[in-house]
Amino acid sequence: MGLFELNSILRFRVEKVVDHRNDRRHAVHQRDVGGVGQNGQSRFWVRMHVAVQISTLETVHLGNVIEPHEYDRFPAFMADPMSRKRNAWSYIDARDLCQIVHLCIEKDGLGYQVFNAVNDTITARDATAAFLEKYCPATPHKRRLEGFEAPISNQKIRDVLGFKEEHDWKKYVKF
Secondary structure, three states: OEEEEEOOOEEEEOOOOEEEOOOOOOOOOOOHHHHHHHHHHHHHHHHHHHOOOEEEEEEEEOOEOOHHHHHHHHHHHHHOOOHHHHHHOOOEEEHHHHHHHHHHHHHHOOEEEEEEOOEOOOOOOOHHHHHHHHHHOOOOOOOOOOOOOOOOOOHHHHHHHHOOOOOOOOOOOOO
16 A cells, blocks of 8 residues: 555556656656556656756646536446545536636646646535545545535636636535
8 A cells, every 4th residue: 555645636556656746746647548648748848948048938737537427427436436536526628628628728827836736626525625525534634625626626727817617516416
């Protein structure tokens, strides 16, 4: 077992991790090919940013991308909450992801930035604190999670780029 830290808010125990010792101090699940790829890509672009003095470089770490026709899968997620632990009960609607990419293209002069492209709320029936207490009681928190706030924070992308989620899963899923 190792430690898997998500955006410095929560820490989850996972079976096996690969410690990549980068500036974000996160570990990547060995079976998470996307995470390993993001890690390598992030480190490459940081080096390129310094070497060729690119004025703006944004890296977007994607949550589980959900297309509009995939919301019918959410009732199964609600029935088996631990099936979403690997994603920390987060996702990003493909249409909201397009908004994020557009905002990144429009914004200049930020230097090197890393953003989490995830939704605003947890994909669970219960409020976040109660949900995590029930399903991950030993998970340390660095701050109190309010209401249905997503365990992976998108606060930076909202503050810096002005992202506003338009496609909350609760608009499309009856439970």
